[in-house]
Amino acid sequence: MSLSARRHLRSHGLRCTEPRRCIVEALRSGPKTHAELLRLTRLDRVTVYRNLITLQRVGLVYRVYFPGKPPLYVLCQQEKQGTHAHFFCQKCHKAFCLPSEAIQLTGVWAGHTERIILFGQCPECG
C-alpha cells in the first residue's frame, strides 16, 4: 500500500480502505470519468460511486462538469485540506490547486473557496 495515498486520505480524516486507496491512486494520473474509474480500479459500480461521495465530502475529490459529457472526477493535490480554489484547463484537462491567496472571499463567504473551479487555459496551453 502506497504510503502517500494513505497519508493523503488520513490528512483528510479518512481511514485508508482498499477502495479509497485504489480510487486515489487512479486519480493521481489525472481527472477520470466514473466509467474510467470502474475500469482502472476493477471495483464495482456502487463501491466506486459510494466512495466518490465520501471523497468529495471531505474535499479530496471534486467534480468537473461539461455540457453533454460525463463529469470528470479530479483529485485535490494538496495533502491538507485548505481553503483554496481550483483551476481546470479546458484544453489539456489538467487540474491545478490554486494558492489559497489567489482567491479570497470575505465576510460570510470567507472559507468557501474550496468549491470554486475556474476554467480556462493553463500556462502551458495558453
Ligand SMILES: [Zn+2]
Ligand atoms: Zn486542491
Ligand SMILES: [Zn+2]
Ligand atoms: Zn492546459
